[in-house]
Amino acid sequence: xxxxxxxxxxxxxxxxxxxxxxxxxxxxxxxxxxxxxxxxxxxxxxxxxxxxxxxxxxxxxxxxxxxxxxxxxxxxxxxxxxxxxxxxxxxxxxxxxxxxxxxxxxxxxxxxxxxxxxxxxxxxxxxxxxxxxxxxxxxxxxxxxxxxxxxxxxxxxxxxxxxxxxxxxxxxxxxxxxxxxxxxxxxxxxxxxxxxxxxxxxxxxxxxxxxxxxxxxxxxxxxxxxxxxxxxxxxxxxxxxxxxxxxxxxxxxxxxxxxxxxxxxxxxxxxxxxxxxxxxxxxxxxxxxxxxxxxxxxxxxxxxxxxxxxxxxxxxxxxxxxxxxxxxxxxxxxxxxxxxxxxxxxxxxxxxxx
Amino acid sequence: xxxxxxxxxxxxxxxxxxxxxxxxxxxxxxxxxxxxxxxxxxxxxxxxxxxxxxxxxxxxxxxxxxxxxxxxxxxxxxxxxxxxxxxxxxxxxxxxxxxxxxxxxxxxxxxxxxxxxxxxxxxxxxxxxxxxxxxxxxxxxxxxxxxxxxxxxxxxxxxxxxxxxxxxxxxxxxxxxxxxxxxxxxxxxxxxxxxxxxxxxxxxxxxxxxxxxxxxxxxxxxxxxxxxxxxxxxxxxxxxxxxxxxxxxxxxxxxxxxxxxxxxxxxxxxxxxxxxxxxxxxxxxxxxxxxxxxxxxxxxxxxxxxxxx
Ligand SMILES: Nc1ncnc2c1ncn2[C@@H]1O[C@H](COP(=O)(O)OP(=O)(O)OP(=O)(O)O)[C@@H](O)[C@H]1O
Ligand code: SF4
Ligand SMILES: [Mg+2]
Numbered sequence: 254x255x256x257x258x259x260x261x262x263x264x265x266x267x268x269x270x271x272x273x274x275x276x277x278x279x280x281x282x283x284x285x286x287x288x289x290x291x292x293x294x295x296x297x298x299x300x301x302x303x304x305x306x307x308x309x310x311x312x313x314x315x316x317x318x319x320x321x322x323x324x325x326x327x328x329x330x331x332x333x334x335x336x337x338x339x340x341x342x343x344x345x346x347x348x349x350x351x352x353x354x355x356x357x358x359x360x361x362x363x364x365x366x367x368x369x370x371x372x373x374x375x376x377x378x379x380x381x382x383x384x385x386x387x388x389x390x391x392x393x394x395x396x397x398x399x400x401x402x403x404x405x406x407x408x409x410x411x412x413x414x415x416x417x418x419x420x421x422x423x424x425x426x427x428x429x430x431x432x433x434x435x436x437x438x439x440x441x442x443x444x445x446x447x448x449x450x451x452x453x454x455x456x457x458x459x460x461x462x463x464x465x466x467x468x469x470x471x472x473x474x475x476x477x478x479x480x481x482x483x484x485x486x487x488x489x490x491x492x493x494x495x496x497x498x499x500x501x502x503x504x505x506x507x508x509x510x511x512x513x514x515x516x517x518x519x520x521x522x523x524x525x526x527x528x529x530x531x532x533x534x535x536x537x538x539x540x541x542x543x544x545x546x547x548x549x550x551x552x553x554x555x556x557x558x559x560x561x562x563x564x565x566x567x568x569x570x571x572x573x574x575x576x577x578x579x580x581x582x583x584x585x586x587x588x589x590x591x592x593x594x595x596x597x598x599x600x601x602x603x604x605x606x607x
Numbered sequence: 608x609x610x611x612x613x614x615x616x617x618x619x620x621x622x623x624x625x626x627x628x629x630x631x632x633x634x635x636x637x638x639x640x641x642x643x644x645x646x647x648x649x650x651x652x653x654x655x656x657x658x659x660x661x662x663x664x665x666x667x668x669x670x671x672x673x674x675x676x677x678x679x680x681x682x683x684x685x686x687x688x689x690x691x692x693x694x695x696x697x698x699x700x701x702x703x704x705x706x707x708x709x710x711x712x713x714x715x716x717x718x719x720x721x722x723x724x725x726x727x728x729x730x731x732x733x734x735x736x737x738x739x740x741x742x743x744x745x746x747x748x749x750x751x752x753x754x755x756x757x758x759x760x761x762x763x764x765x766x767x768x769x770x771x772x773x774x775x776x777x778x779x780x781x782x783x784x785x786x787x788x789x790x791x792x793x794x795x796x797x798x799x800x801x802x803x804x805x806x807x808x809x810x811x812x813x814x815x816x817x818x819x820x821x822x823x824x825x826x827x828x829x830x831x832x833x834x835x836x837x838x839x840x841x842x843x844x845x846x847x848x849x850x851x852x853x854x855x856x857x858x859x860x861x862x863x864x865x866x867x868x869x870x871x872x873x874x875x876x877x878x879x880x881x882x883x884x885x886x887x888x889x890x891x892x893x894x895x896x897x898x899x900x901x902x903x904x905x906x907x908x909x910x911x912x913x914x915x916x
Contacts, residue, residue: 310815343818355809360831370817405907
């Protein structure tokens with residue numbers, strides 16, 4: 254598959270009164286055409302900051318891209334001028350935000366909010382934009398779009414608003430859709446509907462999706478590949494099956510171990526001990542070492558590089574070094590992994606089972 | 608909406624009636640008489656005057672008469688100013704005050720909004736700090752101090768502008784500035800705070816994510832939302848202008864309604880006091896109504912609630 258986006262060694266910092274918060278510390282990944290990449294990781298691990306940087310939506314000051322490239326369509330977005338960036342935002346790269354209750358302008362008719370991008374990017378007339386907006390609302394499954402287009406956000410429910418937000422994001426058929434926890438604020442049934450909707454739309458428009466979530470069940474349901482973030486870095490990346498059935502990084506083990514499943518009667522959830530590091534003073538060695546029962550001596554001194562597990566699977570842990578002792582994931586996580594294999598928690602897109 | 612406005616007008620009448628009643632009885636309780644102020648009149652002369660102005664009737668009768676006249680738009684005649692009807696007095700003075708107040712309000716809010724807007728966009732820059740200082744000064748120092756300072760420095764020392772009377776545009780400049788500083792300070796402060804808050808909200812990020820330009824973010828998405836709370840302080844602002852004119856007109860000898868009001872109080876000119884009070888009350892209620900309607904226009908969430916009942 255063709256790469257549509259390539260992120261190389263991205264560093265993002267916030268200059269605060271307390272000092273420089275190194276929120277993202279060298280993130281590298283790519284996104285292929287038509288695929289869904291899920292990003293998971295604890296709160297504060299830098300998921301939102303990374304993805305917002307892709308559309309250059311980091312508030313600046315205090316935020317700044319310190320280093321790295323974001324290659325899209327032959328351009329480095331990290332260095333693009335604001336004016337040029339405005340041509341890309343909403344047209345090629347769209348974002349769906351977490352909270353539909355606050356992400357719509359309360360004093361603007363939702364029709365106008367959808368039409369804004371169309372008029373700007375597609376140079377449509379108001380009339381054209383309006384009929385396209387009605388089409389979009391139909392696409393996202395909102396009844397009576399012709400009337401609703403003249404209503405204001407407060408006249409919609411949370412789920413309906415998120416549909417409107419999705420319609421706005423889809424307006425110009427973006428090549429990349431970034432969804433930052435799009436269903437977290439919604440109740441479970443609406444969540445499922447919205448996810449279905451996003452999958453449907455992706456089939457129709459062939460856009461690539463970056464999907465941030467805390468819910469590994471959702472990952473298994475929608476994603477092709479998964480990136481696991483910890484303390485501003487991607488610590489493991491691979492296909493859904495590789496991450497669910499053959500995780501290599503102890504932090505991924507912890508995440509899988511702490512994931513509730515429907516059939517986990519035999520063992521209780523395993524919490525990851527400790528808390529994430531202070532991003533004002535990231536530790537010298539591996540950031541996960543203080544919380545990691547398998548940590549080696551070298552972990553306190555040097556950060557591990559990305560080790561290749563397969564062509565699609567990489568993990569940053571010294572445990573993959575040829576001199577490292579052979580350490581197996583904990584029994585409980587292993588049972589989990591077997592459980593996933595049995596119930597098929599991973600999606601069936603890839604077919605292969607390790 | 609129509610029903611809502613009619614309902615509001617009903618309340619307005621009721622309020623006016625209560626204020627008329629209240630001010631009438633307050634006047635009756637005041638010590639002193641309008642007739643004794645200047646000339647030494649004999650008992651007999653006073654009798655005649657009381658008779659003439661119906662001041663010898665029992666209070667309830669006077670009250671009924673007063674309300675009856677009021678209903679016909681008759682506010683009585685002034686005891687002091689050559690028996691002119693109060694309505695005619697008001698009519699000659701309201702335009703002057705309205706001119707002054709309006710000019711000050713427009714100048715103050717527009718400059719204040721500009722200042723607040725720039726301060727919000729250049730958050731924490733020297734413009735922001737300057738704007739902050741101006742706001743604090745404008746809010747905490749009463750307008751008559753500025754009036755005095757302006758008169759002394761601009762009027763007397765520099766001789767640039769006339770220091771009193773109302774005889775042309777030049778005469779309006781200093782009182783307008785003195786009066787405009789308070790609304791300017793309020794508008795600047797409010798808009799800055801609101802704008803910063805609005806610009807940090809999620810829907811602004813959504814708008815940016817759509818590729819909206821900086822100007823579009825500021826004016827189309829930002830300003831309108833930031834204006835909503837500003838509208839709520841416009842009422843108090845208008846009232847402060849009203850009370851401001853009482854003093855400012857006196858200081859600059861401007862023949863406005865405020866100056867007349869102050870004079871009428873010192874001379875116990877009951878009909879003028881009551882007439883002016885009623886006018887002020889009417890004006891205040893009207894402002895509140897206008898602001899409520901304006902609020903509904905700017906904020907769709909309110910419009911709906913208003914339209915339904
Ligand atoms: N405006 C800001 N100023 C200072 N620090 C910030 C700012 N925005 C984010 N950060 C810091 O960047 C780090 C990463 O935050 P980010 O929002 O990306 O986390 P996240 O992985 O999306 O978490 P969550 O799952 O809670 O959404 C955090 O340590 C946060 O404190
Ligand atoms: S590199 Fe060391 S500390 Fe980091 S996850 Fe691997 S074993 Fe743990
Ligand atoms: Mg986030």
